[in-house]
Amino acid sequence: MRSPDPCKGDLKQRVALVRDDEIGDLAASFDRMMERLAAIYEISEAAQQAANLDDLFADVHRIVGRLLDARNFFIALYDAAEDLVTLPYFVDEEDETPPPQGPRRGLTGYVIRTGQPLLATPEVFEDLCRRGEVETIGAPSIDWLGVPLIVGSETIGALVVQTYREGVRYGEREKDILVFVSRQVAQAIARKRAEEAIRQSEEKFRHLFDNSEVGMFTTRLDGSEVLEFNKKYLTILGYTHEEVRGIPSRSMWADKSERDKMVELLKAQGYVANRECGLLNKQGEVRRCITSMRLDRDTGILEGSIQDITERRRAEEALRESKSQLQTLLESSFEGILAVDNKGNVIEANRQFAEMWYILPSLIESGNDQALLEFVLGQLVDPDAFLDKVHALYHSTAMSTDTLLFKDGRTFERHSSPLMREGAVAGRVWSFLDITERRRAEETLRQSEERYRTILQTIAEGYFEVDLKGTMTFCNDSLTAMLGYSREELIGLNNRAYMDEATAAKVFATFNRVYRTGEPTEAFDWELIRKDGTRIIVETSVSLLRDRD
Template sequence: MDAEPPPPENGAEDTMRLFGSTVPVPSFPSAPAEEPAGRAETRPIAVPAPHVRPAPGAGPAPAAKAEARYYKTPYINERKKFELIIAASGQVVYDYDLATGDISWSGNLQQVMGYLPEEMGGIKEWTERIHPDDRDEALRLLESCEKNREVYEVDYRFRIKTGGYRWLHGRGFFLIEDDRNLRRMIGMMQDIHERKQGELLQSAVYKIAQAADTSAGLDDLFRSVHGIVGTVMPAGNFYIALYDRAREMLEFPYFRDEEDPPPGTLKPGKGLTEYVIRTGRPLLCDEATDRDLRGRGEVALVGAPSAIWLGVPLIVDGVTIGAMVVQHYSDPNAYGPAELRMFEYVSSQVARSIWRKGAEEALRRNEQRLSHHIQQTPLAVIEWDREFKVRQWNRAAERIFGFTAAEAVGRHASFIIPEAYRGQVDEVWRGLMDGTSGERSTNENVTKDGRSIACEWYNTPLIDGEGHVTGVASLAQDVTERRHTEAALRDSEELYRRLVAAIPDMIVRTDLEGNIVFANEVAVRRSGSARAEDLVGRNIFSFVVAEEREKAAAAAARMFDKKIGPQELGLVFPGGSPIRFEVEGSVLRGPGGEPYGVVYLCRDMTERKLAEESLRQGLVKLRTTLKASIDSLSSAIEMRDPYTAGHQERVTRLARAIAVDMGLEEERIEAVEIAGIVHDLGKLYVPAEILSKPTKLTDLEYAMIKMHAQAGYTVLSKIDFPWPIAQIVHQHHELINGSGYPQGLAGKDILLEAKILCVADVVEAMSSHRPYRPALGIFAALDEVSRKRGLLYDRDVVDACLRLFHEKKFKFD
């Protein structure tokens, strides 16, 4: 029983090392012939002795000696036993001849890789089947271990017979005995695909979470995710699509593809990406699946067709925010159910990372916007700590109080509070600290230059997560000007009240239906009422004489669309006779422009009617005298410029005819006529020799001629005409394109009467003789105004002038 088992023969010892076992395995060459079944023998089994830690200072511990124990076991052929052990391990065994490159394969080759031993080939075929990303490292280690006689141990991806790659763990020993010309390598390969994929997945998830922390932004995160996904599956063609539910738009913030260009933002269609987002389910789409989905109308072809397409939804809190996609254009076996599970596994971390990074970027943008608003707001934004010292001080605070942020931060609030108000402010602060009051206050403050200002304060206590007040955020507005304005408004209201009381006319305010809500003392007295309350509630139109009531209501309705002038109406009060009043109404509107009432001013016209009649009679006499004076002025002008004798009279006739043809009111026609008579009054101030000069005028002489319009205005503006005669004369050389003189007026800035006078003046001047040229004739004159109609001269005026000559046969003589 104490005898030790014989050592393994030939290469069996190395095979034991390969397994890392102390079980003695005999070499194949010395295996005895099979014994009949059922025979048993007593065989030694090596049991490792316990490890003994060496005593301090002692030499190396002796190698642990295996204790041989003998058990009664059934006899099994040694070769069969070795094969059973290999089969039970699930590994592939190889014997590599370093000299020839041939490899003998055995073990679980077909179960692990799908190949038969004769299909595997030698070292060249083994090398070609290693994944390109792992090949260099596997070969480098092989060369190094052979050179140094070390155990060859490596993980790599190997292309299996059905397509795709699986992770293998290779372990081999070199048997090199130069004296026997023995150069071999014996080893095993173990399928570690699930374990390796699990490790890679865990690493990928961790790296994605880490990328969410370290990425500078979403673009950086997308690049990191792409690289990490590429460690667990082919990801040369990879993109992320995000769905904006609010806008119902699909965006592709990250897109890397060897066939298609990056798409822009678009409405969701019927692509595979939209299908994944719409259904919220992952999709592994090969040719058959694509044909089935398209046949059912679920999807349509978008972009270049791929050999295999894999997409997973990005879901956060049950809401699909987008999709993550990989695709391969040449290898239909690039992805399978395992890649689908892996891709789906990492997608949840990707979705959370995108959502988180997007939220961080949105928060950062909001903080930037808030900071910008704080700096740009016209209100002072100040943050105080619990000691009432400044923590933040924006630009508006600098402007309002005069202190820079550098001067203010860290100082107690007393530097902007006058001594007389500190007790009041301290009371506000205590209320903010204990949460009882102080959210709004108005008090006096002092600026850096010593000015006293009034400020309105809006204060918000800052509360931490435990409910403690950590400080106060304040908005301050300088209301000094507003206070002055309010005081002025109060004075104005008092003045208005006194004016209303002093005005001798009736003032009545109504609601939108015409019911009286206010009447001044004059209205109360004239209506025969005892007090204002007797009028309140009565309809104002009930006081209008019956025959004019409809007219009054119609005028009141028009007021809401446009301003109308005073209306003359008859009003009758109880016990009295109708009295003529001038009634003027104004619509009252709120801040938004909405009407809420009407105020009427009613002025008794009895005395005014009498005065108007007297004035009318006086005006007739005055006009007669005025016209005689104007005629005298006209004669004086013609005496100064005999060559233009009759010019003013002819211009006046044509101008009046144009005004009549255009349908102007009688008052305006009379204004045109009067202005025409004196339109060249200013020539009295131009030297006679210039007016009658038969040769071309110099620039200075022409400038003096052009001064006559201004000179005429200066003289006539001192006369109180009932018409704008001075302005008409002033503008009668202005042209509608602004090229006239003396003011360069254009378009609507020129009075219509002046436009009429301008055309009449041009037509008469061109058709008449002048010292420096003969008459050009009426046809040349009409052609001039016709060609420059709408450019220099008013269209309507020119049309009226042409009608007079062509249709109504107007003549100057």
């Protein structure tokens, strides 16, 4: 007996059969819809709960795997700025994870490029290859199914599944499922990316805040408490984290009036910038600080920074004191001192320099070394030699000493040395000493010595000078005649060469007594041995000869 033909029979029977089929289809559609909605809900939940993108991708893979065969599954992300495709999540039976690369003419690149879903059966893939739209990349698959991940109007990547087995095929149903969930996946990725960007930004800010070389803080305008602070803030003030929490910020000001002025400015303009103030550290020491603050008028919260400049201020004060001492030394020096940089600018010139060269203060104050040179040249006997030495020494590391003769009879001793800065020549320092009187004294002494030597050379008595070791340093002609030696032979000769041991011992005792007492001896007899070996008796007196110094 054949089954009844649904197209025959009475109308009621046919309607009942049609309604049963429609109800079945509707039920199946409803189940699929609920399944997809459940997947969307899970993806949304995963986006909120996943610690990072890697966890989110794994959750998406698991959820998609319940809807279709997803043994070979990957997520591709596209960076438009770098024009680079990365595969942060890749699970495949045949291929290893590809490295980041540009969107080449593969199937993934095609989906990203077109922004359209693609079910690439072998026939579709062959047609795309023939038209030059794509090329083979990686292991060949049976079916390849990819959908774009779109946020707004921007394609941020692709969601892909593929199969390498004949028994596992994809169709429009799988395509619809992947398209359906891809929207939620794209939103979830975008949200998680934004969260990670915010987290990284916060971590970066926190790192910068905590490790800044400037003390940073937030506090209340009324000075009741410090709300937040970094490590440098604690270092500057010498407190621990726990100690700062319990201290009113207003108590840290060394001068309460300084704080009052700061508060007035903050109320008036909402900020202060680079103002110096004194803050008390834990030990009660005043630390000089540069502070900047901004007031949130709605909350009464101050955000600010402090930079400890105590050591800088001490260094500046030490430098001022050092400069003052140097200036005092310069002005009290007997030497005229001039310092000039490489550009011909006068760095320093003391009063003695101006007086020695008869230079007006206004010319010194002009700071023009060339003008100074032109002014002094007319005073010199040899101005060309003076200039040649100046030009030769600039930019040189050599030191120099020479003598300058003036038309008015004065004589200066000139010393020059390079002014070094960080290993390079930065200028030149010149010092001038008036040695006119010294030269005159030396000339007078020279003339006196010449007269003295002339007298000694003309007397009949033998005269000689020895050092403390008994070595002859001077003798007159009479002595050379007595001993039969030439002057050249006697100079540098020790006295033991022309006396015997007994006489040498007597002479040593006499010299030693004269050296210790400073008193000359009365005349006594010596026996001396001439060059030819003959002996002579001489009457000798000894006195101490002192250096001029």
